[in-house]
Amino acid sequence: MLKMLFFFMLLALTLLFAYQNIDSVSVSFLKYRVEIPLFLALLVSFVLGFVLSYVAVGFTTMGAKNYARRMKRALLSLWLGQNSDAEKEFSKLLNYEETVPLFGEALRALGKSPQVYLQKYGLGIAETYMAGEVLKKDRRRAKDLLEKALGKNWDNLSARRMLRSVYFLEGEFEKAIDLQRNILKDTDKKLREVEKRILASILARGKGDEALGELEKLPPTPASLSLLSVSGEPKGRKKYILRAFEEGLQNEVVLILTEENRVVPELVEVVEEKSSHLSPTVLALLYGSVGMHTKLEKLTPSLPPEVRAVYEKKDLCKELVSLLKLWECGVCGKEYSSYSPLCENCLSWDKLRVKGG
Numbered sequence: 001m002l003k004m005l006f007f008f009m010l011l012a013l014t015l016l017f018a019y020q021n022i023d024s025v026s027v028s029f030l031k032y033r034v035e036i037p038l039f040l041a042l043l044v045s046f047v048l049g050f051v052l053s054y055v056a057v058g059f060t061t062m063g064a065k066n067y068a069r070r071m072k073r074a075l076l077s078l079w080l081g082q083n084s085d086a087e088k089e090f091s092k093l094l095n096y097e098e099t100v101p102l103f104g105e106a107l108r109a110l111g112k113s114p115q116v117y118l119q120k121y122g123l124g125i126a127e128t129y130m131a132g133e134v135l136k137k138d139r140r141r142a143k144d145l146l147e148k149a150l151g152k153n154w155d156n157l158s159a160r161r162m163l164r165s166v167y168f169l170e171g172e173f174e175k176a177i178d179l180q181r182n183i184l185k186d187t188d189k190k191l192r193e194v195e196k197r198i199l200a201s202i203l204a205r206g207k208g209d210e211a212l213g214e215l216e217k218l219p220p221t222p223a224s225l226s227l228l229s230v231s232g233e234p235k236g237r238k239k240y241i242l243r244a245f246e247e248g249l250q251n252e253v254v255l256i257l258t259e260e261n262r263v264v265p266e267l268v269e270v271v272e273e274k275s276s277h278l279s280p281t282v283l284a285l286l287y288g289s290v291g292m293h294t295k296l297e298k299l300t301p302s303l304p305p306e307v308r309a310v311y312e313k314k315d316l317c318k319e320l321v322s323l324l325k326l327w328e329c330g331v332c333g334k335e336y337s338s339y340s341p342l343c344e345n346c347l348s349w350d351k352l353r354v355k356g357g
Contacts, residue, residue, distance in 0.1 A: 067096070078102065083109040097121040101129040124149030128159040135166070136345075142166060157186060164198075165347045173206025193219060198349045200224040201341035220244075221350050222252035223341045229253060230262045238266045245274055251282045251354040255326065256339045258285045279356055281307050281326060288321070304356065328355045 074089030083106050090103035100121070104114040113133070118126050127149035135142040146163040149156055160183050167176035180202055184195045200218040203211035204227045212231055215224045220243060228240040244253040254271060257263055268290060275283060280302045287296040288311065300308055310321055327336040330353050332346035341350055 067093070071099070074099075074102070074106075078106055081109075087112075097123045097125045100126040104129055104133065118145075118148075122152055124151075124153040124156040124159055127152070128156060128162065131159070131162060135162075135347075139166060139169065143170070155186075157183065162347065164202075165342055165349075168202060168205075168342055169344055173202065176202050177206055194349075197221050198341075201350055205341060220247050220249065221341065222249050222256060222339065222352075223350075225249060226253045226256040226260075226262075229267065230257060230264050234264075234266055237264055238270060241267055241270045245270070245277060250274070250277055251279050252339070252352070254278060254286055255282050255354055258282070258289050259338055261289070263290055279354060281356065282354060284311065285321065285326075326355055327352045 070089055070093055074086055074093065077083070077086035077089055086106035087103070087110060090099055090106055093099040094103060094116075100114070100116055103116075107114050114130075116126050116130065118130070121127075127145045131142040131145035131149070134145070143163065143166045146159050146166065149159040150163065153159075160179055164176050164179045164183065167173070167179065177199070180195070180199045184192065184199060187195050197219045200215055201221045201223040203215060203218075204221070204223040208227065209231060212228065215228060218224065225240055225244045225247070229237055229244065231237070241253070244250045254267065257267060263286065268286070271278065271283070271286060280299050281304060284296055284299050284303055284307060287293070287299065296311065300311060303311070306324065307326075310324060323337060325335040325337045327339055328334070329336075329343040329346065329348060330351040331348040332343060334343060334345040335355070336352060339352055341352075342348075343351060
């Protein structure tokens with residue numbers, strides 16, 4: 001009903017306008033002259049203006065429409081597993097840097113490696129993708145690519161995060177710390193807690209006791225708690241050992257301290273009180289390291305076969321313990337014989353956990 005009312009009102013106004021502007025005007029074009037009603041001249045001008053604007057916008061958006069159409073076809077092929085079609089479609093879109101990682105995914109599914117002319121791009125996306133591809137084989141090459149990516153575009157947080165991890169793996173802790181502080185400033189609020197934990201882990205490994213004051217203010221991680229648990233006064237140590245139990249990180253903290261021969265009396269005291277909260281493997285390693293052989297013997301039947309076998313060979317016990325892979329990345333499953341805050345296989349932070357813990 002409202003639509004009909006609006007239509008009749010518009011029609012009435014149009015007729016009123018035509019009636020009031022019924023006088024003729026002379027319109028000239030080249031040698032031609034014609035007399036037409038004023039309202040018709042205005043109507044024609046309006047229609048022509050609208051048509052010309054529509055055509056102009058159509059031309060300017062044609063490229064965007066073609067891009068969207070090709071991207072849709074390429075993505076559809078990629079997610080449907082039609083990788084040859086995806087490769088073909090993405091190869092037509094390589095003028096757009098954001099398509100390089102997707103092109104690489106299609107090639108990887110076909111068992112190929114992407115060959116990209118990096119200098120034609122300016123956002124650092126291509127370099128970041130290529131760095132991820134070569135990281136496991138050539139860390140120095142990956143570092144060079146990431147530094148170039150950030151030289152082009154410092155806002156590339158993916159490149160900054162990956163480069164931070166590379167610096168850590170290379171032992172360049174000062175660079176890793178500086179870069180992590182920059183990441184923390186620019187990261188989304190929802191991720192700041194995660195980035196603060198990463199900063200805590202890097203500080204604990206990179207600066208040690210120098211960073212104790214800052215570590216007390218940062219969220220706890222296995223690396224930071226293991227450092228705080230053996231530093232300062234006995235009362236403070238016990239506080240952080242208990243904090244490890246509160247955070248569910250007791251197995252990790254106790255095993256780190258045992259591996260690094262930094263067991264303090266407060267640790268043994270708390271472990272004795274809360275032994276039921278620790279895995280048999282961690283307890284066995286702690287008892288073995290401090291000479292509590294009676295308790296170790298009681299635990300032996302409950303130990304995993306590989307750990308039990310080590311303790312049965314008493315003469316080689318210390319040498320064999322160092323070979324045990326007691327750590328496992330909770331993301332990719334890679335096993336480790338000693339703790340690191342960073343998994344070098346998948347670059348996940350603070351995800352190593354005691355196997356079976």
